[in-house]
Amino acid sequence: MTQKQSAKEPVLDAFERVVIERGERAATLEAVAVEAGVSKGGLLYHFGSKKDLVDGVIERISASATDYSDLLRASPEGVVSTFIRTSVTAGTDFDNSYIALTRLAQSGIYPEARAALARIETEWFDLVESEVGDPGVARLVLLVSDGLYYSSALFPDATTRTDAGSLDEVIAVVADLVRARRG
Amino acid sequence: MTQKQSAKEPVLDAFERVVIERGERAATLEAVAVEAGVSKGGLLYHFGSKKDLVDGVIERISASATDYSDLLRASPEGVVSTFIRTSVTAGTDFDNSYIALTRLAQSGIYPEARAALARIETEWFDLVESEVGDPGVARLVLLVSDGLYYSSALFPDATTRTDAGSLDEVIAVVADLVRARRG
DNA sequence: GTCTATACATGGATAGAC
DNA sequence: GTCTATCCATGTATAGAC
Numbered sequence: 001m002t003q004k005q006s007a008k009e010p011v012l013d014a015f016e017r018v019v020i021e022r023g024e025r026a027a028t029l030e031a032v033a034v035e036a037g038v039s040k041g042g043l044l045y046h047f048g049s050k051k052d053l054v055d056g057v058i059e060r061i062s063a064s065a066t067d068y069s070d071l072l073r074a075s076p077e078g079v080v081s082t083f084i085r086t087s088v089t090a091g092t093d094f095d096n097s098y099i100a101l102t103r104l105a106q107s108g109i110y111p112e113a114r115a116a117l118a119r120i121e122t123e124w125f126d127l128v129e130s131e132v133g134d135p136g137v138a139r140l141v142l143l144v145s146d147g148l149y150y151s152s153a154l155f156p157d158a159t160t161r162t163d164a165g166s167l168d169e170v171i172a173v174v175a176d177l178v179r180a181r182r183g
Numbered sequence: 184m185t186q187k188q189s190a191k192e193p194v195l196d197a198f199e200r201v202v203i204e205r206g207e208r209a210a211t212l213e214a215v216a217v218e219a220g221v222s223k224g225g226l227l228y229h230f231g232s233k234k235d236l237v238d239g240v241i242e243r244i245s246a247s248a249t250d251y252s253d254l255l256r257a258s259p260e261g262v263v264s265t266f267i268r269t270s271v272t273a274g275t276d277f278d279n280s281y282i283a284l285t286r287l288a289q290s291g292i293y294p295e296a297r298a299a300l301a302r303i304e305t306e307w308f309d310l311v312e313s314e315v316g317d318p319g320v321a322r323l324v325l326l327v328s329d330g331l332y333y334s335s336a337l338f339p340d341a342t343t344r345t346d347a348g349s350l351d352e353v354i355a356v357v358a359d360l361v362r363a364r365r366g
Numbered sequence: 367g368t369c370t371a372t373a374c375a376t377g378g379a380t381a382g383a384c
Numbered sequence: 385g386t387c388t389a390t391c392c393a394t395g396t397a398t399a400g401a402c
Binding site for chain 1: 367368369370371
């Protein structure tokens with residue numbers, strides 16, 4: 001089932017890339033077709049409408065969100081640190097789907113995108129809260145994560161806030177916080 | 184100078200409203216004209232192009248950003264707490280301009296919007312850092328603020344994370360953190 | 367399954383009347 | 385200073401050839 005729509009995946013990748021790099025507006029059927037190396041007609045055979053492309057992104061991310069949660073749970077460094085560290089986009093498949101989804105959600109035309117994001121964030125909140133045992137801290141961690149995704153996607157070249165050093169600093173600060181709240 | 188373009192202000196308000204409520208894509212000249220209660224031609228007399236509308240938002244927010252910084256500095260509760268508290272949109276003129284600007288910046292078509300946001304965030308960072316005296320904490324506070332603006336604008340009805348109670352909780356957590364780092 | 371051609375609607379912007 | 389009418393480009397989607 002995972003690989004059954006092998007022809008569709010590259011098109012979805014292209015769609016996400018255009019949305020991230022040039023914005024939802026620029027992600028026209030034409031532009032996505034060019035990026036994917038197919039014709040407009042070819043694209044529309046696989047995805048009958050633009051909404052189908054959005055639904056495709058949602059389906060993919062719903063599947064990989066579970067894998068991501070498993071990865072966080074299994075992380076030796078701990079859920080919180082790993083969660084924060086991976087909230088700066090590194091261009092992974094998951095990152096790309098997630099950022100594309102936030103852009104689509106903010107464009108206002110796709111309520112399903114907003115709903116999907118809400119589901120994912122709830123899952124993350126529960127996971128973080130189960131580790132830190134404090135809803136206030138969990139909320140803060142989620143906000144930091146949102147801030148990191150937002151900043152790193154909007155300012156890919158920024159040297160403040162999303163570079164490795166700043167990130168380690170933020171993680172250290174949060175670790176201090178968790179300790180302070182426990183002690 | 185503040186009120187010299189009195190006819191332009193309502194149009195900019197309408198533009199921001201449509202961008203926030205229905206997305207950049209929906210903010211067509213037609214839609215903005217209807218929202219502002221003028222004709223397309225009437226709108227285009229004041230703003231010769233869509234880019235002019237964006238520039239108008241940037242000009243306005245650049246002016247009010249200074250007022251906002253003054254307000255933060257003068258706040259009895261302290262810069263950090265007030266900054267976080269006011270990062271949940273309350274529908275003020277500043278909030279509306281700021282959120283509209285983040286949407287425009289993410290749409291990718293307006294580099295000026297991105298640049299304006301970067302300037303504002305730098306100003307905020309300096310202000311927060313001067314109070315907490317710790318760049319790591321300042322960075323975290325900025326990320327929380329970004330997260331709050333993002334969440335509250337994307338999920339206006341969410342009862343988690345952006346309601347008054349959760350907000351107080353987050354502020355308390357950050358206050359704990361500032362103390363922990365100082366002591 | 368992928369392409370070309372085309373229909374149709376909409377968005378940005380200009381010209382010119384009032 | 386605000387309106388209507390209109391032009392042109394672009395975006396979505398369909399039909400049908402290959």
